[in-house]
Amino acid sequence: MPSVLGVLEKRERVALARAEELRSEVERLQAALAEAEDAARRAVIAREETVEALAEAAGAVDAPVEVPAAGAAGPRVKVPLWCEGVGTGELPLDCARIVALVERDAAGGGEGVRARAMREHLGWASSDAKEQAARFRAKRLVERGWLTEQRPGLFRPRTA
Template sequence: MASVMGLLEERETAARVRVEELRAEADRVLAELGEAEAVLERRVIARGELAEALAAPGMVIEEPVVDPRDTTSKAPAAKGGAPVAGSIVPRRREGATAEALAPDYRRIVELLEAELHVGGAGLMAKELTARLGLELVPAKIEGVRSKAKRLVERDWLTLTPSGRFMPRASVPDAAS
């Protein structure tokens, strides 16, 4: 019987050694996985930051440059200084309309004005992003948040303490 017990003890010892080896291997793999996930996260953040930086002047990245030889694209600008993608957001003045804004900013203001007319209490950046038909990824959401905050800084929108963006009350409408 001692030999059978000895065999069982040897097998148990071998199983313990194997378990310890696998635990060490699992720890190594988990550590490597953690490092790889950290690298991935940094790369995703960097890509998001780059996309936001490139999209900051206007949401349309594909057409930021206007060809000076193209007379069709110059016609609206010559007609009244119509904004183009990439133009600076002007400060809101009395009587100014959303037409003074670049198309991407105008869409945000018009969307929020429409939301207010149906009794809405403003929209969060994520809700704005969804209503604009953009993909709900951090880079797009932060790009829209950045644009909306720029509109707040230029007096086109207001930001509630809860983080909701709302259109600013129009001065001429209040007077009439």
């Protein structure tokens, strides 16, 4: 008959081996997730750079920039440059709602708004694509002077 301590030691070794296997799997998944997120960021940057390059080539640097609407293949909306006297009424509805959310957060002492909160505020489905769409709009609002991005992914109202 095996000793009780021997049985417990064997269980412990098996549990530790399983924990190490799972730890390795988590590390592999985290690396894969980081690669996928990096690929998504590069795709967003490539798209933004392409839109800007096309706008420059067309001589429309100060013209409103088109931003994809809620659906990736849907219609595009125009985001005008911010200037004194231009209100959020000039913005597309989703963009105006994002600016209002960011301003409300700042008025409440918040540290800034992330794309996930914007997606939720807009009532969009919970998906990475919709979160990327919200982030793309926020970044376009930064480029056009409506918002600032103090830290990556953290949006605040424009500074006066």
